[in-house]
Amino acid sequence: MSRPSDHIDSPAPSTRESISQPKLGPIGYIRFFWRQLTSMRTALFLLLLLAIAAVPGSVFPQRSSDPNGVTQYFANNASAAPVLDKLQLFDVYTSAWFSAIYLLLFISLIGCVIPRTIHHAKALTSPPPKTPARLERLGSFSAFEIEADAAGSTLTSASAVDSGRAVLRRAGYRVKLFDGRGLDGPEFSASAERGYLRETGNLVFHISLIGILVAVGIGGGVGYTGNKVLVTGQAFANVRLTFDSFTKGRFFTDSDLQPYRLKLDKFAVNYEEKNRNALGQPIDYTADVTTFDASGTATKAVIKVNDPLRIGGNNVYLLGNGYAPWITVKNPAGKTVYSEPVPFLAQDANLTSLGIIKVPDGLASQVGMRAFFYPTANENADGVLGSVYPDLRNPVLSLVVFTGDLGINAGVPKSVYVLDTDKMTPLAGPGTADGTMALRLKPGESAQIPGGLGSVTFENKAPASDGADLSQSVQRFASFDVHRDPTQGWVLFFAITVLAGLLTSLFIPRRRLWIKVVELAGGRLRIEYAGLARGEDPTLDAAVAAIAQRHSQQLGLRLNS
Amino acid sequence: MISAALASYSLTAIYSAMGVYLFAFIAFTLDLAKRSAESPLATVNSAARVGQMTRVGGTAVLDREPVVAAPQRASNRFERAAFALTILGWVLHVIGTVLRGVAANRVPWANMFEFSLTASAIIVGVFIAIQAWQNLRFLGAYITGFCLIVLGFGTVGFYVNVVPLPPALQSYWLVIHVFVATLGTAFFAIGAGLSLVQLIQARREAKSIAGLKFLDTMPDAEKLETLAYRVIVVGFIFWTFTLMAGAIWAEHAWGRYWGWDTKEVWTFIIWTIFAGYLHARATRGWRGARSAYLAIVGFAAVMFNFTIVNLFFKGLHAYSGL
């Protein structure tokens, strides 16, 4: 079957071959190596190795899926982390060793599949092989002796085999008749085979795996992923520079970005309010957006979790959300030097959120603030604030203020979510010389920045008439991922053929079946039935029995069992 | 509140099911003990047969040797009682699980507690159904014992009140993906049980261990291996589908079909181990004990994925509800 030589159905290696290793020339070595690489043992070994190699990626945080986790790991394990990083344990799935394993596996796979495909293509067009001389040696065998006139009219070996052929054909076998002289007399036989689809399925399965790998590889090369945080009312254009972060494949070009704009009109969150066990659990996120195509035509759309927006060859996903308190900073003269919504990162289920405000210009010295936002603030007995509900019931902003060098002049890019206070002194909050407390503001309130640097205001974006309803006072932001993966459809296609190939290769039995009629001395006939499984075939015996049954019926004989 | 009442009825049904399973487990164990006293199974003779022709009137009759049916064990009272109890326990179990779903107004597999209910119900269900194909009741103690442990941890360790689905889980893929995963798990569980018995049986056949006479009443190692293979193949198909459905869902929810999230990693690892198992079965020198070990390791990975990975590993699939 042209399977790897250590396949269970391949003939066992002759001992002579393995003992007297001939001297191998260069070609010999290459062939030897290739044989090893494409053996079942190697494939098995590489498969298991791949499974083991995938484990560390679930133990250590991965840059691809959890970059913050990696940063944190470095902070917590300062001595071990760089060593682990050298071993690429934070990039397991793109690491040299992981890639080496799967590439070897796929080379092995290709080397295994090509000869099998060629062999199978030949098998598909060639007739079943000659009937073996001794069928009784096969596992599934039965034989019956009858008088030639047992069925009333005279049976000949030829007519009996002929009707056998019809029975086999009806059962989906490909049949070839043979005629010859056996050990006990002249014999006629039908050699039949079925289940070529089993091998076809197996090949389709393995080839589709290659297809998936290739499609994934190409997709990674030409696709891209951009992330954009939008506060309600904001918009972005599908241009590389407008994204907050953008990763692209090696072969990506900016012309792959189709021009469109997307504006976040409204972002609504529903919280569970009735079920006491789940108070405040988010039930639904809805982003109402307006999209504008190249010609400026506006279309309204809704994006939800599990329900992305397909636009301009992209998918736009709603991935995250949170609060974006609007902060205004003024200098002592009352001139606004900073005024914008600041997206805060949620720290817990009740949306206690952390945000960073950096004011590099316009004040006497640079100012940085580390801010905690509590949508429903509650002060515990020790005077520590916490949020007890994720919606805006009692919004409070707490600001720890620093002044000094923000460290952003050196041109080194700094995360907007990190405040480097190494070269700064605290003005309000923990660590101040005079014990100045952190500033606490409710929407609409202002406070002086200590040291006479100016003032900071926590804007109320929906000043209600009665002043008590703060439920709309702070805006929300939604974070959108924009993806393009042009080969995704191919991956799905191959995944489906993987499954289809698997089903056919595991459930279609491939077997050979023979019906032989031997003319014995004295006008007697011996009818033999035998079957041979090729691969797993739990129903072989039953299949042979069924053919025997149908054949004898056809002949007018009755099988008693 | 109706939902709370239903949830408590559900829990009552589950506790009752556990009680019944406990008796089933005891009866299955007694059955195993009793098997020790029995005579070994007659092995089916599959040697070539030559039939005899007789003549009746004008029609020739081919008398075949009667097909030797798998011999029925004579004294299987405990086994029958245990199996009946298993069915009873399962009915209660299913009622409890369905009530939980009704209480939550969705499928009962959105957190670890519910997942333990549903997964163990499906495992027992598959175990019961599979008897129509093959008598595998000798695995009864293993299956009921296993489900008692799962339900015990589920109700004691993982219990959570009915809460609504978080937005990321609000998808019909929750229904398909998780249900098929549990089906796959059930087949892997039975396959691992068969492989375990196979390993012990093989040792006895090789005379490297003595005792455990009850194993004489079970199929031989080779037959067990074939049975395990056929069960695991079905599990593998379900698992392949789980993997694909998960990828499609991930694409809808997270914008990429594959991101090596911890849960994705482990689903992949399990798939790869079982692909290895299927290969091992076709590799010379790997049939028998080695492939059986792979089947057991594969199922252990499934369990690891459900317990340790859910509870202690960080990832997007944070659905334990704890």
Ligand code: HEM
């Ligand atoms: C990407 C790596 C591979 C995976 C995931 C994989 C998976 C599988 C699976 C699941 C099966 C059983 C289903 C079926 O029969 O179609 C199988 C069978 C088979 N594989 Fe692979 N395979 C891989 C690589 C290879 C390689 C490299 C070879 C060649 C050395 C190979 C040769 C075979 C053969 C000959 C069978 C048929 C086994 C039988 O006769 O039952 N596979 N493979």
